[in-house]
Amino acid sequence: xxxxxxxxxxxxxxxxxxxxxxxxxxxxxxxxxxxxxxxxxxxxxxxxxxxxxxxxxxxxxxxxxxxxxxxxxxxxxxxxxxxxxxxxxxxxxxxxxxxxxxxxxxxxxxxxxxxxxxxxxxxxxxxxxxxxxxxxxxxxxxxxxxxxxxxxx
Numbered sequence: 001x002x003x004x005x006x007x008x009x010x011x012x013x014x015x016x017x018x019x020x021x022x023x024x025x026x027x028x029x030x031x032x033x034x035x036x037x038x039x040x041x042x043x044x045x046x047x048x049x050x051x052x053x054x055x056x057x058x059x060x061x062x063x064x065x066x067x068x069x070x071x072x073x074x075x076x077x078x079x080x081x082x083x084x085x086x087x088x089x090x091x092x093x094x095x096x097x098x099x100x101x102x103x104x105x106x107x108x109x110x111x112x113x114x115x116x117x118x119x120x121x122x123x124x125x126x127x128x129x130x131x132x133x134x135x136x137x138x139x140x141x142x143x144x145x146x147x148x149x150x151x152x153x
Contacts (some may be wrong), residue, residue, distance in 0.1 A: 010082055011145050017092070017136045020129055021078035025071045027126040032067055035123075036060060081137070086146040089137050096134025099127040 010018070036043045047056035074095070080088035103124055136142060 008084065008145070010084070011141045013136050013139050013142045014082060014145055017133045017142070018078050018082045020133050020136070021074055021092070024126050024129045024133070025075060027129065028067065028071060031123060031126065032063070036063070084146055089142075089146050092130075093134040093137055096131045096137075100131040100134075103127045103131070 044056055044060055047059050050056075051059060074092075077088045077091050077095075081092055107124075
């Protein structure tokens with residue numbers, strides 16, 4: 001479906017960023033499901049208490065739709081980045097920077113994060129992995145993949 005640029009294979013760091021993007025989506029979806037339905041107090045139960053059954057289902061559907069949209073955009077950018085499209089690389093770098101700022105401000109506001117449990121891992125690991133994608137894409141070997149190929153002839 002999405003192939004790399006003809007004649008050029010992406011360097012290992014680009015492949016790492018590409019695969020890490022899929023891992024981030026997996027973590028995001030898994031964390032959302034855990035937070036919404038599994039780990040007490042579940043988000044769905046709280047919504048049901050505030051909005052009733054129909055309101056909770058509607059809000060959960062909207063939340064799932066937003067997550068699907070953001071996840072699809074991230075995966076499309078990752079696929080286009082793998083095809084050596086520099087704008088997609090820049091979008092992933094900007095997203096990683098925004099996620100890192102989010103983590104730092106959220107940790108700063110919630111000092112109870114110092115306790116380590118499952119919720120801390122699934123809540124902050126996707127953002128930290130997205131920031132890692134940005135770091136990997138800024139490495140010299142990744143940058144050289146995104147420079148225009150000189151054409152002769």
